[in-house]
Amino acid sequence: MKIVVVSDTHMPRMNKKLPDRLLRELKTSDAIIHAGDWTNLSVYEALAHFAPTYGVAGNNDGADINRKFGLRKQLVFEEVRIGIVHGHGDGKRMDTEARAIEAFKNIHLDALIYGHSHIPVHKRTAGMLIFNPGSPTDKRRQPLYSFGIFKVAEGSLVAKHIFYEDKS
Numbered sequence: 001m002k003i004v005v006v007s008d009t010h011m012p013r014m015n016k017k018l019p020d021r022l023l024r025e026l027k028t029s030d031a032i033i034h035a036g037d038w039t040n041l042s043v044y045e046a047l048a049h050f051a052p053t054y055g056v057a058g059n060n061d062g063a064d065i066n067r068k069f070g071l072r073k074q075l076v077f078e079e080v081r082i083g084i085v086h087g088h089g090d091g092k093r094m095d096t097e098a099r100a101i102e103a104f105k106n107i108h109l110d111a112l113i114y115g116h117s118h119i120p121v122h123k124r125t126a127g128m129l130i131f132n133p134g135s136p137t138d139k140r141r142q143p144l145y146s147f148g149i150f151k152v153a154e155g156s157l158v159a160k161h162i163f164y165e166d167k168s
Contacts, residue, residue: 001077002028004051005148005159007035007086007115008135010060011043014167015137018046021164022136022147026050031077033150035115035133036086038065058086058115072103079155080110087114087132097121097130111150111157120146120161131159137167 004025009015018026026032029051036058038044044065047053056073057066073084085103087096094102100114111129119142120134134146144163151158 001030001152003031003033003077003150003152004029005033005035005113005131005133005150006047006136007113007133007147008037008058008118008138009034009043010037010039010135010138012040014135018043019136019145019164019167021145021162021166025147025149025162033075033082033084033113035084035113036069036088037061037115041065041068044068054084056084056086059088074104074107074109077152080152080157081108082111082113082150083107083109084113087116097132101125101130111159113148118142120148120163122148122159122161129157129159134161139167 032047032053034055036056037060057069075082083104085100087100089099096117118135118140121132133148136147139145146163
């Protein structure tokens with residue numbers, strides 16, 4: 001199973017369409033996960049054209065997106081438990097990653113997906129994959145745009161980032 005993982009699309013402000021590099025992967029996806037800051041439901045509609053699309057709302061999403069997705073979600077694909085949260089929150093007590101981990105405190109996950117920072121992250125902590133796909137349309141201070149690909153098979157998960165220079 002191939003899952004395309006995105007976050008922080010901020011469309012249509014940051015791009016009028018999904019980037020070509022992302023579109024190539026969406027065409028062969030079995031599922032899509034968006035970790036918030038869609039900013040418009042048209043992004044969901046565009047992604048859902050390719051595969052079942054799951055996600056959460058971010059701090060830049062309106063009431064319609066919050067109602068549709070909520071702020072935290074757990075999914076299971078072929079026995080792999082995945083948590084999704086945007087990672088935003090009040091105050092500076094914790095950084096984005098710490099807030100994302102805290103959102104699933106005492107819940108067993110195989111992987112945690114978060115966004116908000118636009119900084120790609122791919123690491124393991126206490127046996128759990130911690131993954132931020134970055135942004136396919138708003139790299140901010142990052143050198144490249146990015147999103148992720150998860151391959152799930154027989155209860156195991158392999159993740160990678162796709163990095164690219166041109167968001168058109």
